[in-house]
Amino acid sequence: MLREIKDSGKHQEFSTGSKRDTREGKGRYDLVPSYPLHRLAVHYEGGAKKYNPWNWILGQPLSRYIDSAMRHLNNIKDGLTDEDHESAVVWNIFSYIETKRLIEEGQLPKELDDMVFSVEDARRLINEQAQK
16 A cells, blocks of 8 residues: 655755755654663563563553652662663653553543642542542
8 A cells, every 4th residue: 555755845955966855843763872762672571571561551540650750760869770770760751651642542541640730630539539
């Protein structure tokens, strides 16, 4: 199946005469360092062995990711080296971002967004818990 190639309308021409669509607004994947990305992939692998490769994507409360990320940050501050706390922080933040996106798209239940940023949020969560 052939698909149309998107075009931003802005092109870059190289000294060789070759032309290409600009990369503006598309992210700079070439700037993402490979070493921490590899460590993150190893962390995902460990979680896949411990739970299931796709366990996390089934949905967890957003506050659990933040709680875990902060705990691992504190372990880094305390100088603990018993596990890869740095990668665990990144894993939790990645999972938070993806889970939040899936909640916003309606793929995961809105109840998983249990973040409290205001008194109103706290009241909402207290009311939801009381109804269960």
